Amino acid sequence: MNSILPGQTIGILGSGQLGRMLALEARRMGYRVHTFSPEKDSPTGQIADVEYIASYDDANAAKDFASSVDVVTLEFENISFDVAKAIESVKPIRPRPGVLHTTQHRLREKTFLKENGFPVTPFRPVTNENEIKTAFAELGTPCILKTAGFGYDGKGQTKVNSADEAINSFAKLGTSEAILETFISFEREISVVATRGLDGSFVPFIPVWNTHRNHILDVTIAPAPITEKLAKEAAEISRGIMEAFDCIGVLCVEFFVTSDQKLLVNELAPRPHNSGHWTIDACVTNQFEQQLRAVCNLPLGSPKMMTPFAAMVNILGDVWKNGEPHFAELLRDPNTKLHLYGKHDARAGRKMGHVNVIGSSAVEVSQKILRTKTILGIE
Numbered sequence: 529m530n531s532i533l534p535g536q537t538i539g540i541l542g543s544g545q546l547g548r549m550l551a552l553e554a555r556r557m558g559y560r561v562h563t564f565s566p567e568k569d570s571p572t573g574q575i576a577d578v579e580y581i582a583s584y585d586d587a588n589a590a591k592d593f594a595s596s597v598d599v600v601t602l603e604f605e606n607i608s609f610d611v612a613k614a615i616e617s618v619k620p621i622r623p624r625p626g627v628l629h630t631t632q633h634r635l636r637e638k639t640f641l642k643e644n645g646f647p648v649t650p651f652r653p654v655t656n657e658n659e660i661k662t663a664f665a666e667l668g669t670p671c672i673l674k675t676a677g678f679g680y681d682g683k684g685q686t687k688v689n690s691a692d693e694a695i696n697s698f699a700k701l702g703t704s705e706a707i708l709e710t711f712i713s714f715e716r717e718i719s720v721v722a723t724r725g726l727d728g729s730f731v732p733f734i735p736v737w738n739t740h741r742n743h744i745l746d747v748t749i750a751p752a753p754i755t756e757k758l759a760k761e762a763a764e765i766s767r768g769i770m771e772a773f774d775c776i777g778v779l780c781v782e783f784f785v786t787s788d789q790k791l792l793v794n795e796l797a798p799r800p801h802n803s804g805h806w807t808i809d810a811c812v813t814n815q816f817e818q819q820l821r822a823v824c825n826l827p828l829g830s831p832k833m834m835t836p837f838a839a840m841v842n843i844l845g846d847v848w849k850n851g852e853p854h855f856a857e858l859l860r861d862p863n864t865k866l867h868l869y870g871k872h873d874a875r876a877g878r879k880m881g882h883v884n885v886i887g888s889s890a891v892e893v894s895q896k897i898l899r900t901k902t903i904l905g906i907e
């Protein structure tokens with residue numbers, strides 16, 4: 529298989545911040561970039577050569593887009609299987625449509641993980657009251673009810689303490705199929721962002737520790753404070769998952785670490801991930817360059833950290849509620865790096881940017897996280 533080289537064109541499905549950061553890497557390395565989404569002046573479009581505007585379910589437009597580029601990759605996975613197949617009939621799409629089909633649907637994803645022997649939270653598919661009652665009796669209290677289809681950042685999910693509560697919540701979800709799963713009182717949440725090339729090469733970043741606010745990622749700390757054994761296990765599970773569905777590109781595997789030091793896979797994302805943004809300022813190769821290298825059939829870069837500790841703090845739209853944030857004050861620390869995504873409308877809960885910090889100790893990085901939050905008014 530030939531490599532796609534600088535001067536050739538990368539097609540990105542989606543036009544948000546993940547596409548923007550991929551486009552920045554691609555531009556740095558001399559590639560052309562076309563982005564496909566319904567939005568104008570998007571975070572990715574501001575960096576791309578061509579902003580192709582069409583609906584995500586327009587297969588003809590997607591084929592037209594594909595014919596203008598050399599390879600297609602994605603920055604979000606909610607592209608329909610049919611459109612992805614239509615693109616594949618024109619140009620290579622990496623990861624392949626089958627990977628999207630699995631990961632864009634919670635039930636398919638969990639079933640795939642379970643059937644392939646990966647550790648997942650106990651779950652049952654539910655479609656009616658009787659199934660909810662049976663599932664609840666089998667899984668124990670409390671549970672989490674989630675939509676079977678697409679969901680992210682805690683959208684479409686509720687914690688439930690009884691079968692009746694689950695039945696009520698199911699009615700409110702307005703869906704015909706959901707998942708009931710055991711609520712895990714985990715010790716911490718970690719993730720592994722890993723890359724797999726066309727030749728089967730596999731390069732994971734070190735596992736990181738993620739904390740959330742209102743179900744949205746708040747802070748990532750690298751490396752995660754876990755044993756070396758657990759870190760290796762997390763990397764090996766991630767390798768196994770990428771191999772099991774022949775995933776080319778970047779995959780994020782989110783895990784729960786239980787109090788008895790067991791790993792459970794919570795969710796997969798077949799693309800760079802918010803919990804990998806720290807790699808931009810802390811690693812020899814960041815997650816976006818790895819995505820580019822993988823989809824272009826180039827050798828993967830080193831994921832080595834160039835600093836002992838690093839962290840990322842998300843900046844949501846809420847930060848603008850009292851006016852322009854104090855970015856100049858924030859940047860008084862020379863080891864603090866600001867990334868903004870070029871979004872015009874700072875709505876509450878919307879991811880507008882992030883801050884990366886590096887340091888020589890966990891304490892130093894923790895202090896910088898605190899400082900960032902204080903200056904930006906993040907509670």
Ligand code: AMP
Binds near residue numbers: 680682711714740794
């Ligand atoms: P998800 O949309 O499935 O990634 O869930 C978003 C967040 O909800 C996770 O990062 C966890 O903090 C929490 N969560 C999801 N599923 C569970 C579970 N089974 N037990 C405990 N917390 C959960």
